Amino acid sequence: MNNTLIEYTGDTNRVLESTKMEAIKAKWLPGVRILVVDDSLMNLDVVEKILTNNGASVTTASSGTEAIETLKNAQDYYDVVLMDVQMPVMDGLQATAFIRQQLNIKKLPIIALTAGTLEEEKIGRLKLA
Structure with missing residues (x-):
């Protein structure tokens, strides 16, 4: 056209x-409730701005453990989680496993995010799915 x-x-x-x-x-994401998890405050700020500018309601967490605490208190609130794979203490893979197994949240989409480009990092991302 x-x-x-x-x-x-x-x-x-x-x-x-x-x-x-x-x-x-x-707006691409009107009313979509998103939990964004990343240990980089700069990444959180950028992603939050992009998503809110597109109509989403965004909550941020700066660690896997903070994401777990957030989801414990609002299991049915979020539509999707954007999870950084590489974080200290509890990485995104560990946090996702805990969310699925310990919190028994099975249907919430958790999308892996990473800036890593090494082959072993790519393999880790596939395991998250």
């Missing part, structure tokens, strides 16, 4: 700008 509009108007930049989600104030 964009190609047709571009050919018709002859103004590529104008067409592309007008079709951006920001231009129409659309």
